[in-house]
């Protein structure tokens with residue numbers, strides 16, 4: 001019988017920092033899939049999660065698009081919710097006070113139809129007790145520029161970043177849309193405009209047709225594709241952006257298991273966000289976290305940053 005010497009199991013360090021914001025671990029809940037935070041309180045231990053990213057807020061309440069606005073596709077979900085939300089004032093008044101008991105940092109996701117609206121949103125969040133960072137969704141249409149999404153034009157993406165940075169001292173995470181030809185061009189622009197971090201990807205534009213009723217399956221015709229179907233695209237873009245900028249990158253897109261998250265961390269993501277998978281199994285984020293920790297113990301990885309592969 002081989003006399004095996006028992007080695008002391010390591011206790012991995014999962015803590016990370018994003019733009020000066022310290023997080024106890026790199027697993028966050030993605031915007032739009034965890035409501036205003038408290039909705040998941042009975043279904044997972046929110047205190048264990050690295051961060052909660054609140055549903056996208058706008059300057060005024062938005063009713064969203066008409067139904068049908070959710071369609072399942074093979075390995076994915078198409079949504080055209082239309083960024084329905086209660087508006088920033090109602091959030092600050094009615095929801096934020098309830099969230100202050102959670103020990104997990106809250107990050108608010110914002111959207112706007114003009115650079116001025118983004119500025120105003122960031123200004124109102126600045127100094128709001130309990131908010132630790134802002135994630136800026138730049139996938140929205142720029143009304144003043146004929147409806148082209150802010151995130152598809154490098155100059156406009158930089159203008160939004162600049163405006164938001166001017167409005168607040170909170171760390172700013174710019175969330176990129178994948179519906180562009182060269183994601184690194186946009187990433188470089190927002191990084192040099194002062195972004196503290198970049199998160200990607202938002203949903204991929206897609207559609208489905210209901211052949212029984214012979215009409216587009218979504219009332220809005222087009223929607224955003226999310227879920228496991230988009231993971232390889234998201235991973236490729238995260239890999240590219242990590243190597244194009246010097247600021248932290250947060251990976252999002254189809255992460256449903258610990259192995260998925262590990263792939264993003266190996267690609268160089270500082271953290272990951274769990275979106276659609278939470279809608280299917282609300283405890284996914286906790287399971288992903290446990291799986292990352294187990295992998296690090298088994299493979300003797302002391303610090304989560306050491307998971308990153310060399311260039």
Ligand SMILES: Cc1cc2nc3c(=O)[nH]c(=O)nc-3n(C[C@H](O)[C@H](O)[C@H](O)COP(=O)(O)O)c2cc1C
Pocket residue numbers: 030031032033055056057077079081083109137175201202203225226227228230252253254255273274275276277
């Ligand atoms: C129903 C739904 C609503 C979403 N709402 C928002 C939102 O308000 N703001 C935002 O930046 N992203 C929103 N997203 C995008 C997700 O945060 C995430 O970037 C995307 O779904 C890809 O990740 P996943 O495949 O893990 O879902 C939404 C996604 C879904 C499925």
